[in-house]
Amino acid sequence: MTLDTFVLQLTNGLVFSLLLFLMAAGLSLIFGLMDVVNLAHGAFYLLGGYLGLSIVRWGGSFWLALLLAPLLVGVLGLLLELTLLRRLYRRGHLDQVLATFGVALIVADLMRAAWGAYVEVVAPPALLAGQVAIGGLAFPTYRLAVIAVGLSLALGLWLFVERSTVGMQIRAGVSDPQMAGMLGVDVPRLFAGVFAGGCALAAFSGVAAAPILTLYPGLDSEILILALVVVVVGGLGTLRGAFFGSLIVGMADVFGKALLPEFSVFAIFVVMAAVLLTRPAGLFGRATATRGA
Amino acid sequence: MLLALQGVHTYYGNSHVLHGVSLELEAGRTVALLGRNGAGKTTTISSIVGFVPPRSGKVLFKGQDVTGAQPHALARMGVGLVPQGRRIFPNLSVRENIALAQRAAGRRTGWSLERIYAQFPILQERAAIGGAQLSGGEQQMLAIARAMAVGPELLLLDEPSEGLAPLIVAEIGRVMRALKQEGLAMLLVEQHVPLALSVADTVYVLNKGQIVFSGSPQALAADAALKQQYLGI
Numbered sequence: 108m109t110l111d112t113f114v115l116q117l118t119n120g121l122v123f124s125l126l127l128f129l130m131a132a133g134l135s136l137i138f139g140l141m142d143v144v145n146l147a148h149g150a151f152y153l154l155g156g157y158l159g160l161s162i163v164r165w166g167g168s169f170w171l172a173l174l175l176a177p178l179l180v181g182v183l184g185l186l187l188e189l190t191l192l193r194r195l196y197r198r199g200h201l202d203q204v205l206a207t208f209g210v211a212l213i214v215a216d217l218m219r220a221a222w223g224a225y226v227e228v229v230a231p232p233a234l235l236a237g238q239v240a241i242g243g244l245a246f247p248t249y250r251l252a253v254i255a256v257g258l259s260l261a262l263g264l265w266l267f268v269e270r271s272t273v274g275m276q277i278r279a280g281v282s283d284p285q286m287a288g289m290l291g292v293d294v295p296r297l298f299a300g301v302f303a304g305g306c307a308l309a310a311f312s313g314v315a316a317a318p319i320l321t322l323y324p325g326l327d328s329e330i331l332i333l334a335l336v337v338v339v340v341g342g343l344g345t346l347r348g349a350f351f352g353s354l355i356v357g358m359a360d361v362f363g364k365a366l367l368p369e370f371s372v373f374a375i376f377v378v379m380a381a382v383l384l385t386r387p388a389g390l391f392g393r394a395t396a397t398r399g400a
Numbered sequence: 401m402l403l404a405l406q407g408v409h410t411y412y413g414n415s416h417v418l419h420g421v422s423l424e425l426e427a428g429r430t431v432a433l434l435g436r437n438g439a440g441k442t443t444t445i446s447s448i449v450g451f452v453p454p455r456s457g458k459v460l461f462k463g464q465d466v467t468g469a470q471p472h473a474l475a476r477m478g479v480g481l482v483p484q485g486r487r488i489f490p491n492l493s494v495r496e497n498i499a500l501a502q503r504a505a506g507r508r509t510g511w512s513l514e515r516i517y518a519q520f521p522i523l524q525e526r527a528a529i530g531g532a533q534l535s536g537g538e539q540q541m542l543a544i545a546r547a548m549a550v551g552p553e554l555l556l557l558d559e560p561s562e563g564l565a566p567l568i569v570a571e572i573g574r575v576m577r578a579l580k581q582e583g584l585a586m587l588l589v590e591q592h593v594p595l596a597l598s599v600a601d602t603v604y605v606l607n608k609g610q611i612v613f614s615g616s617p618q619a620l621a622a623d624a625a626l627k628q629q630y631l632g633i
């Protein structure tokens with residue numbers, strides 16, 4: 108691998124990592140807060156991408172798609188939380204996994220019915236369609252923009268969780284939802300909000316990724332599996348874990364595919380096994396506090 | 401009556417833990433709930449605050465049926481909890497643990513930051529430190545401070561002396577007596593019987609999920625057989 112291709116792959120790795128982060132951040136916070144593994148998270152990512160595709164096709168701009176698709180998917184997530192998931196918190200993990208898996212299958216089938224089984228490509232907005240030359244290398248402008256937006260969103264999310272009042276309530280809820288409730292935090296409302304926000308972020312990632320990764324049936328589960336690996340590697344319920352976990356998994360995926368195409372999936376799981384052997388709770392995971400019933 | 405439990409039955413899955421617990425607490429009074437390990441004291445508290453909703457029976461607070469209500473609803477009605485094990489948020493600073501309670505309490509007015517720092521000066525020194533780095537005594541002070549920040553009319557304390565050095569236990573005892581002086585109603589779960597009897601107006605003894613004694617601290621102190629059988633002292 109020459110230095111030039113290395114730098115280009117590094118850029119690709121960063122782009123993919125940040126897209127993964129937007130997926131994994133919601134997944135991880137939802138998991139940490141509600142103890143729910145949302146297996147429909149990948150479906151929401153892909154649904155966001157497809158909705159974006161339709162918005163562009165119906166004459167909307169890419170920017171409108173980037174705004175509207177996450178909004179629609181966020182509302183859908185909110186309805187799902189209020190009608191289905193809310194009933195399952197007091198039940199075991201198996202019920203929750205089955206319910207969200209069921210939702211993932213239904214959404215996947217509906218998407219296949221609505222958008223077909225072809226690979227769909229979304230063009231990046233005209234403004235970002237070209238290339239930028241930096242130090243003799245040509246970088247696709249769109250990818251650089253995704254890096255800039257991804258890093259800004261990561262920073263914004265971090266500030267929100269670490270500095271805002273709602274962020275403080277989320278951190279308290281992640282560590283002990285019952286006690287957060289006893290201090291007056293409306294935990295069910297917090298859950299619903301975080302769930303909807305996480306779904307919207309996944310959809311945003313789906314739209315932003317569409318010009319790079321395209322859209323096709325099955326992409327939902329591919330992305331979901333990678334995001335789950337990120338959450339396991341980074342540790343549950345922390346943004347920092349989701350961020351560094353995404354970097355590790357994203358880079359392993361991109362460089363794995365470039366260097367050992369036959370073994371790229373293998374590379375990710377080797378990384379995951381290595382992290383878990385040294386840090387069973389993930390890079391930034393805490394041993395979870397003992398909870399009451 | 402500020403708080404009343406009427407024939408409360410509580411289960412963990414299929415395991416039946418509380419067998420018809422009834423108790424009453426008047427405004428401004430302190431009730432001690434005693435009993436051996438595993439008697440069901442914490443489960444009684446959990447049944448009151450909605451952590452583990454009772455399967456039958458009733459919990460009334462200020463005459464309202466709050467059986468199985470959400471914890472935040474009870475907090476906003478004026479129930480504060482100092483839980484067993486303290487349950488300080490390890491990933492929030494001391495200041496944030498307090499701010500969370502002040503913020504979420506809604507329209508109630510509880511202890512101000514000034515009041516908290518005057519009562520527990522050590523918390524001011526440690527304001528920026530993460531909850532996980534506090535000593536046991538400091539955690540207990542923070543647990544009391546943050547419960548008081550919600551502005552409770554009834555404070556539930558579950559083994560506040562557990563695992564603390566005698567000096568700190570004495571300090572916690574002083575704080576509880578001061579709160580009582582101010583007219584706060586308390587339900588105090590304790591293994592430390594002398595501490596409990598020093599503040600309580602009424603004592604209930606719980607055994608295997610049933611109330612086996614209720615009466616004055618003097619009546620309990622005088623009943624050696626009862627103390628031997630249910631408290632092991």
Ligand SMILES: Nc1ncnc2c1ncn2[C@@H]1O[C@H](COP(=O)(O)OP(=O)(O)O)[C@@H](O)[C@H]1O
Nearest residue numbers: 399400412417436437438439440441442443444
């Ligand atoms: N989360 C739980 N799941 C199942 N059983 C529990 C749980 N918590 C407590 N128990 C059981 O309920 C009984 C009462 O426990 P608890 O209320 O904690 O007692 P105490 O606070 O008086 O020591 C015990 O037998 C205990 O093993």
Ligand SMILES: [Mg+2]
Nearest residue numbers: 441442443484
């Ligand atoms: Mg107990």
